[in-house]
Amino acid sequence: MNNIENLLSRLDAYFSGKKKNEIYAIFCIVFIIVFYICYMFVFDISQKYYDKNVNLYDNIMEKISVLNQDMSSQKELNVEENLLKKNINKIQNIKDDVKYLDSELKKLSAISFEFKDKKSFLNYIAKEAQENGVFVTKIVDNSQAISQLSVGKIQDINVEFISNFGNFVKFINAFEQSNFIIELNNIIITSIDDKLYVNMNISAWGVMY
Numbered sequence: 001m002n003n004i005e006n007l008l009s010r011l012d013a014y015f016s017g018k019k020k021n022e023i024y025a026i027f028c029i030v031f032i033i034v035f036y037i038c039y040m041f042v043f044d045i046s047q048k049y050y051d052k053n054v055n056l057y058d059n060i061m062e063k064i065s066v067l068n069q070d071m072s073s074q075k076e077l078n079v080e081e082n083l084l085k086k087n088i089n090k091i092q093n094i095k096d097d098v099k100y101l102d103s104e105l106k107k108l109s110a111i112s113f114e115f116k117d118k119k120s121f122l123n124y125i126a127k128e129a130q131e132n133g134v135f136v137t138k139i140v141d142n143s144q145a146i147s148q149l150s151v152g153k154i155q156d157i158n159v160e161f162i163s164n165f166g167n168f169v170k171f172i173n174a175f176e177q178s179n180f181i182i183e184l185n186n187i188i189i190t191s192i193d194d195k196l197y198v199n200m201n202i203s204a205w206g207v208m209y
Helices: 002-016 020-113 118-131 165-176
Strands: 135-141 150-163 182-192 195-208
Touching: 118 135, 118 150, 118 165, 150 165, 165 182, 165 195
Parallel strands: none
Antiparallel strands: 135 150, 150 195, 182 195
16 A cells, blocks of 8 residues: 555656646657557457458368268269260160060071071971862972071072962951961962962061071
8 A cells, every 4th residue: 555655646746847748748748558458469369260250161161062972972973873874774774675576586586497497398288278279380480588687588499370250358367367477479460261360479488496
């Protein structure tokens, strides 16, 4: 307490001999010094706070950037995955189609297999002619080889025969109602004394498989 009173006494003594302008000047200088000290103290704290938050902001933005890249990569992966699934489905559909086509070709090949041998086809024609009262007078083989995995005429025979109308119809129906793929074309008919003189092509279609 005495120290404070002594200090105040000294200040009064010091300022008693000064002019008012000098006193104001001293107060201004003191105020400036105090303000500067406070300013530097507060500025230092504020700068540290600012720097800290700037660093925090930079870290957050960096993490957001990485996250966006990850999300973009994930989206790209999702697109690629969906595309891959579609391609797999397409491939599976193609496999199913090929499997079905292979099955159908085997069935067709099995139907035509009996006539891959020319002798068997000629015997088939002769059998139908005999059973339906048709007299065969001439046979010409016009068959041509077909390539592997192709559809075509595996046998192509030109036949001339004589019959009446009823037997002619039965003979034709026998081929059309058979389980084989038989084509009758280029039919030329000449009628003499109730007899039909017929020239036509009989072809067996099949698959070389």
